[in-house]
Amino acid sequence: MNLFTDIRILLLEALEKMVKSGDLCPGLDFTNVTVEPPRDPLHGEMATNAAMLLAKPTGKKPREIAEKLSLHLSADARISVVDVAGPGFLNLRLSADVWRGLVVDILKKGEDFGRSSIGTGKSVNIEYVSANPTGPLHVGHTRGAVFGDALAGLLSFVGYKVTREYYINDGGAQVDVLARSVYLRYLEAHGQKVAFEEGTYPGDYLILVGQALKDQVGASFIGKEEDFWLAKIRKFATDMMMDHIRSDLTLLGVEMDAFFSEKSLFGTGRIEQTILKLREQGLIYEGILDPPKGKKPEDWEPRKQTLFKSTEHGDDVDRPVMKSDGSWTYFTPDIAYHDDKVKRGFDFLIDILGADHGGYVKRMKAAVSALSGGKVQLEVKLMQLVKLYKNGEPFKMSKRAGTFVTLREMVEQVGVDVTRFMMLTRKNDATLEFDFDKVLEQSRENPVYYVQYAHARGCSVLRRASEKGIDVSDGALSAADLRHLNHGSELAVVKKLAEWPRLVEISARTNEPHRIAFYLYELASELHALWNKGNVVTSLRFVQEGHLGTSQAKIALVRSVCIVISAGLGILGVRPAEEMR
Numbered sequence: 001m002n003l004f005t006d007i008r009i010l011l012l013e014a015l016e017k018m019v020k021s022g023d024l025c026p027g028l029d030f031t032n033v034t035v036e037p038p039r040d041p042l043h044g045e046m047a048t049n050a051a052m053l054l055a056k057p058t059g060k061k062p063r064e065i066a067e068k069l070s071l072h073l074s075a076d077a078r079i080s081v082v083d084v085a086g087p088g089f090l091n092l093r094l095s096a097d098v099w100r101g102l103v104v105d106i107l108k109k110g111e112d113f114g115r116s117s118i119g120t121g122k123s124v125n126i127e128y129v130s131a132n133p134t135g136p137l138h139v140g141h142t143r144g145a146v147f148g149d150a151l152a153g154l155l156s157f158v159g160y161k162v163t164r165e166y167y168i169n170d171g172g173a174q175v176d177v178l179a180r181s182v183y184l185r186y187l188e189a190h191g192q193k194v195a196f197e198e199g200t201y202p203g204d205y206l207i208l209v210g211q212a213l214k215d216q217v218g219a220s221f222i223g224k225e226e227d228f229w230l231a232k233i234r235k236f237a238t239d240m241m242m243d244h245i246r247s248d249l250t251l252l253g254v255e256m257d258a259f260f261s262e263k264s265l266f267g268t269g270r271i272e273q274t275i276l277k278l279r280e281q282g283l284i285y286e287g288i289l290d291p292p293k294g295k296k297p298e299d300w301e302p303r304k305q306t307l308f309k310s311t312e313h314g315d316d317v318d319r320p321v322m323k324s325d326g327s328w329t330y331f332t333p334d335i336a337y338h339d340d341k342v343k344r345g346f347d348f349l350i351d352i353l354g355a356d357h358g359g360y361v362k363r364m365k366a367a368v369s370a371l372s373g374g375k376v377q378l379e380v381k382l383m384q385l386v387k388l389y390k391n392g393e394p395f396k397m398s399k400r401a402g403t404f405v406t407l408r409e410m411v412e413q414v415g416v417d418v419t420r421f422m423m424l425t426r427k428n429d430a431t432l433e434f435d436f437d438k439v440l441e442q443s444r445e446n447p448v449y450y451v452q453y454a455h456a457r458g459c460s461v462l463r464r465a466s467e468k469g470i471d472v473s474d475g476a477l478s479a480a481d482l483r484h485l486n487h488g489s490e491l492a493v494v495k496k497l498a499e500w501p502r503l504v505e506i507s508a509r510t511n512e513p514h515r516i517a518f519y520l521y522e523l524a525s526e527l528h529a530l531w532n533k534g535n536v537v538t539s540l541r542f543v544q545e546g547h548l549g550t551s552q553a554k555i556a557l558v559r560s561v562c563i564v565i566s567a568g569l570g571i572l573g574v575r576p577a578e579e580m581r
Helices: 003-021 050-058 062-074 096-112 139-157 174-189 204-217 226-251 270-280 331-343 355-372 407-414 416-422 447-467 474-478 488-510 514-534 548-572
Strands: 046-048 079-085 089-094 123-127 161-168 258-261 284-287 305-308 319-322 348-354 377-383 386-390 393-395 432-435
Touching: 003 046, 003 050, 003 062, 003 089, 003 096, 003 488, 050 062, 050 089, 062 079, 062 089, 089 096, 096 474, 096 488, 096 548, 123 139, 139 161, 139 348, 139 377, 139 386, 139 407, 139 416, 139 488, 139 514, 139 548, 174 204, 174 226, 204 226, 226 407, 270 284, 270 331, 270 355, 305 355, 319 331, 331 348, 331 355, 348 355, 355 377, 407 416, 416 447, 416 548, 447 514, 447 548, 474 548, 488 514, 488 548, 514 548
Parallel strands: 123 161, 123 348, 161 258, 348 377, 386 432
Antiparallel strands: 046 089, 079 089, 284 305, 305 319, 386 393
16 A cells, blocks of 8 residues: 555546546646655645646646645545645645554555565666675775665565676786785795785785685796786686675675676677677767867877767767777776676666766766667666774775775674665765764664664564463454554654655665665654653553553554564665564
């Protein structure tokens, strides 16, 4: 049951009646007519923009439309009050029985309540993490991993067939640097003194890789030229680092469906085939780009390049696909990789990238548009930085210096649930502050604790009631007389529950899983507020001694909250706590 959708259907039916009666002209577009919670709850329980939206195309005053529309709406038994305010704002209040019926619906559907079919029959590929296999995952990767996994859970919840994918960047120069760095650790494992020059990875995490290489090949690489060992160590090191990365992701609760190797594109003709495909569309040409904005003419050296005509698909400038030495640019294998995604038949692609890839978005969207003939949409979500604090001091990260905070260290210090939830407490394009001390506080200021505590409180109510002999099965609770839920604070909880299906759809359509975390905090706040009022007003306590029917009605409300919190946390990959310690 999505009450907002149900009332919107009622509204559209009323508008069609007004068209038939001549109160509205035919041919109006009702697509953007909405029914949503009002900004100020004092104005009502639902609000619609219908009158304001239709005023201009009909040439009528919005209040005139609103007043006639109110007559149709108020005739429905579900509507208790229709209020026309100001120039034509239309606010609605529903019958209390309509709200109460929502509790029954939740109890019957369980965690399927709020599911949607908007993605049914559609497939989506979500590429996330995709860290270079040159070191362990750090907290920046953690945020992208959690966001991508939560988004995958959200889109699965609304019916999409989701593929979670990791793009292994093992085709570039960085893996050669990795191999050389591991070789130094290999020599070190043999007792030699080494120096890490500029351009190598000096992090301690490679000590174990160097030792493992020694255990496998002994001294056979010592004294040999780079040509002898480079390719072998590159594969050995990449495989070992990817094993570590997979292990770290598993620790975080992230399981990928597919790993795609960039290296598999080279020497196989796949890149060449993709460029040929674009060339046959007239999108590859030899040309000279204008100098970048801000460059002085003397700093610019014009040269002919092989270019992708990305401006024909929404980009600002055309992009080079081949360097002057005949090698591919960094962008070109990524074009081939996305061509592979298109060929696999996905309806929708999502790339989750670091904030430093902002300049990459338009060119990649242009490539996917060209490769799919405009049929496949690519959305890119950029992840802003995570700022770490501990003991009131900022933590610094530097991958080259090897002093970064790893994903594993973070999870081991605060736990999987805290890590995942906290990474979703800000929108992806906003910087996130992560304070190791505050995330472990047991207070309202700690959102993950606050939500977990609400679920645990609900579970404690169910346990206590069961111990008193009250049947708290969903079947028994759904049959309770919910007219006992008549206090404003109780109905406020129900109204917040009613927002769940709508919130799920909005989050899925905008690809914003952080909305789920925000909603769960708000729902938890409503339950905690009701609990606290029950400490003062005995009639609001969930278990009413000697009044079985009243108790079951109130417990039904609590159980409904637990169901929705559990479903929401499930989307985010966070376990609902049954008790707090």
